[in-house]
Amino acid sequence: MTAASRPAPFSRERFVRVLAAGVIVALVAVAASLAFGAERVDAFAVLTGGGTQVEREILLSLRLPRVLTGALVGAGLAAAGVAFQALLRNPLAEPYLLGISGGGSLGAVLSIVLLGAGGAGFLAVRTVAALVGCLVALWLVYAIATRGGTLRPATLLLAGVVVNSFFLAGLACVQFAATPTESQAILRWVLGGLETGGPREVVVLAIVVPAGIALLGRWSPSLHALVFGEETARHLGVDVDGVRRRTFVVASAVTAASVAVAGPIGFVGLVVPHAVRMFVGSDPRMLLPASALAGAAFLPIADAAARTALAPREMPVGVVTAMIGAPAFLLLIVRRSERGVGETVGGTESFRG
Amino acid sequence: MEQVLHQTHPLVRILLATALAAGVAACGPPVPHATPAPSADANTAARPIARRVVSLAPAFTETLIAIGAADAIVGIGRFDPEVPGRAGLPRLGDTFSVSLETVLALEPDLVLVASKGSADSLRPASSRLEVLAPPIDHLDDALAIVADLGRRTGHDREAAALAATIRAALDAAVSRARQRAATGGRAPKVLVVVQSHPLYVAGRTSFVAELLRAVGAENAVDDVEQPWPMLSEEAAVARAPDVILDASEGDNATEAGRAALLDNWRRFPSVPAVRDGRVLVIREDAIFRAGPRIPEALAKLESLIFPEDHK
Numbered sequence: 001m002t003a004a005s006r007p008a009p010f011s012r013e014r015f016v017r018v019l020a021a022g023v024i025v026a027l028v029a030v031a032a033s034l035a036f037g038a039e040r041v042d043a044f045a046v047l048t049g050g051g052t053q054v055e056r057e058i059l060l061s062l063r064l065p066r067v068l069t070g071a072l073v074g075a076g077l078a079a080a081g082v083a084f085q086a087l088l089r090n091p092l093a094e095p096y097l098l099g100i101s102g103g104g105s106l107g108a109v110l111s112i113v114l115l116g117a118g119g120a121g122f123l124a125v126r127t128v129a130a131l132v133g134c135l136v137a138l139w140l141v142y143a144i145a146t147r148g149g150t151l152r153p154a155t156l157l158l159a160g161v162v163v164n165s166f167f168l169a170g171l172a173c174v175q176f177a178a179t180p181t182e183s184q185a186i187l188r189w190v191l192g193g194l195e196t197g198g199p200r201e202v203v204v205l206a207i208v209v210p211a212g213i214a215l216l217g218r219w220s221p222s223l224h225a226l227v228f229g230e231e232t233a234r235h236l237g238v239d240v241d242g243v244r245r246r247t248f249v250v251a252s253a254v255t256a257a258s259v260a261v262a263g264p265i266g267f268v269g270l271v272v273p274h275a276v277r278m279f280v281g282s283d284p285r286m287l288l289p290a291s292a293l294a295g296a297a298f299l300p301i302a303d304a305a306a307r308t309a310l311a312p313r314e315m316p317v318g319v320v321t322a323m324i325g326a327p328a329f330l331l332l333i334v335r336r337s338e339r340g341v342g343e344t345v346g347g348t349e350s351f352r353g
Numbered sequence: 354m355e356q357v358l359h360q361t362h363p364l365v366r367i368l369l370a371t372a373l374a375a376g377v378a379a380c381g382p383p384v385p386h387a388t389p390a391p392s393a394d395a396n397t398a399a400r401p402i403a404r405r406v407v408s409l410a411p412a413f414t415e416t417l418i419a420i421g422a423a424d425a426i427v428g429i430g431r432f433d434p435e436v437p438g439r440a441g442l443p444r445l446g447d448t449f450s451v452s453l454e455t456v457l458a459l460e461p462d463l464v465l466v467a468s469k470g471s472a473d474s475l476r477p478a479s480s481r482l483e484v485l486a487p488p489i490d491h492l493d494d495a496l497a498i499v500a501d502l503g504r505r506t507g508h509d510r511e512a513a514a515l516a517a518t519i520r521a522a523l524d525a526a527v528s529r530a531r532q533r534a535a536t537g538g539r540a541p542k543v544l545v546v547v548q549s550h551p552l553y554v555a556g557r558t559s560f561v562a563e564l565l566r567a568v569g570a571e572n573a574v575d576d577v578e579q580p581w582p583m584l585s586e587e588a589a590v591a592r593a594p595d596v597i598l599d600a601s602e603g604d605n606a607t608e609a610g611r612a613a614l615l616d617n618w619r620r621f622p623s624v625p626a627v628r629d630g631r632v633l634v635i636r637e638d639a640i641f642r643a644g645p646r647i648p649e650a651l652a653k654l655e656s657l658i659f660p661e662d663h664k
Contacts, residue, residue: 037585037587038585038587038588038591039585039587039588039590039591041587052623053622053623054590054591054593054623057590057620057621057622057623058587058590058591061620061621062586062587062590063587176450193551195550195551195552195586196550196551307585307587311585311588312574312576312577312582312584312585312587312588313577313582313583313584313585314551314552314583314584314585315583316551
């Protein structure tokens with residue numbers, strides 16, 4: 001992690017260079033994900049107007065919307081991860097581990113059971129319900145971790161784990177009370193997956209996720225200031241409470257849109273920012289857009305693995321991200337305990353306006 | 354239709370239960386190893402006749418009704434059919450949750466459950482209860498259960514008659530299939546869908562795949578050994594099924610849901626079933642249930658797959 005502890009200072013040229021590299025990586029990953037699937041399809045031929053009818057249907061009606069859904073969900077979860085990590089001053093914070101995805105899932109499931117919002121036409125209702133669930137989870141975790149006036153990182157994670165268990169128990173309760181028909185729909189909100197990504201889902205995500213990332217990016221200088229503590233940030237003229245509130249809501253909204261379409265996909269917000277941090281450092285101004293682009297590369301690739309590993313069968317992409325994410329999480333905990341508890345994100349960096 | 358799920362999606366429900374259990378009770382005690390239930394064809398000659406039966410799965414309940422043993426039923430599962438003339442029978446739970454105390458209070462001399470997990474949850478009362486969890490996934494299972502329940506409830510003759518009816522229907526279906534093949538008819542490739550997002554379909558070892566073989570149709574997913582695999586949509590399109598029987602749970606219950614299922618398939622006009630208008634959204638629980646309605650299931654499948662024979 002020498003790169004993370006001695007990052008190059010933030011500059012416009014470096015920002016453009018990192019962003020350009022990120023865009024290239026994301027485009028290559030999306031193209032590669034389009035090329036691989038359960039069936040052999042000549043993607044190049046189809047995209048240049050050729051290919052058989054079956055190939056066109058598989059690539060354009062199935063694979064393309066799914067890859068785009070994966071890119072948008074991956075970007076959103078990774079950016080939300082960066083925002084939560086900076087805001088909560090904890091490198092292990094992540095929508096899934098904080099119970100925020102679990103809250104969103106329960107919100108989505110309740111909207112299905114209470115309002116019958118299982119079909120595609122109810123995507124907006126489900127997104128709002130997921131957002132309410134995300135915000136309730138976040139409020140609970142945050143309220144528990146800040147009792148006594150200061151934010152305690154260890155308590156935060158423990159509270160996240162417990163709140164997540166609570167929401168999972170809530171899902172189990174709904175599942176046992178639900179009809180078999182409803183419990184079928186609930187299954188999706190436990191495992192997560194990108195197979196529901198159709199054109200409508202892509203449109204909703206294409207509005208919410210880039211807008212959310214743009215807002216988070218705009219506030220990233222304040223997030224960077226917060227890394228050095230609230231007092232320092234206040235001295236630098238940052239509206240700490242306002243930024244915190246706005247960032248919480250927007251990062252939760254991005255998470256909620258992802259959960260409403262794909263269910264809870266774990267660890268993306270953890271693995272991606274940490275990998276990216278090794279290359280660009282911890283400054284949220286650089287880390288946030290770079291992680292969003294890397295997330296847009298990571299999830300489609302993980303989903304391509306989930307689609308092809310057992311073909312013609314499939315497994316939910318959440319299985320792949322958990323297989324990568326859980327060991328990465330443990331590794332981070334081990335490293336953290338070696339360096340002492342309480343370390344905050346980017347604590348060694350200098351702040352430049 | 355609600356009952357269908359408990360017969361159609363055992364894999365899915367087990368997956369869900371496992372996922373929830375892993376999240377909720379990751380540190381819980383290990384689950385005791387399931388004790389194999391007595392097999393359906395065990396020697397029951399010396400056993401007294403069961404007069405108070407709790408039946409916690411639709412196929413068992415339907416079988417008891419069909420062999421004239423409805424009077425012996427004292428409790429049924431949450432999703433079982435109504436027992437004729439026995440309105441108000443207590444409903445006791447399902448495959449995944451059954452209350453031992455409630456079952457014991459009914460003082461049954463026989464309890465029928467569909468899973469080893471339910472049998473395990475009744476184990477503490479094994480000295481007072483006879484619990485059976487016979488396999489219920491195949492044609493042979495259905496015939497074995499009919500015979501066994503006939504013996505246990507003292508309705509051997511009715512059970513033998515029912516088994517004969519089932520066998521005759523099977524033989525007749527196979528014979529008609531041979532005739533179709535002899536007259537040059539190609540076996541149509543059929544995709545049976547039980548859930549659309551994600552896509553779960555009938556694999557080689559499912560009950561409905563056995564029925565397809567019996568009526569002379571080819572299961573489009575016969576190369577996957579599992580009963581209910583989660584299939585890639587790409588693979589579903591590439592296999593070019595001639596007929597798609599879409600029994601997606603929930604979606605098939607409403608007019609809007611059925612229209613949405615058809616719209617979902619219309620994206621793939623290269624698929625013969627779509628091109629020829631042979632995507633059929635169905636709500637047929639009989640074709641998923643290894644029980645006494647096998648003749649009905651065979652007739653239904655034949656009418657759906659070979660409509661020209663039923664004009």
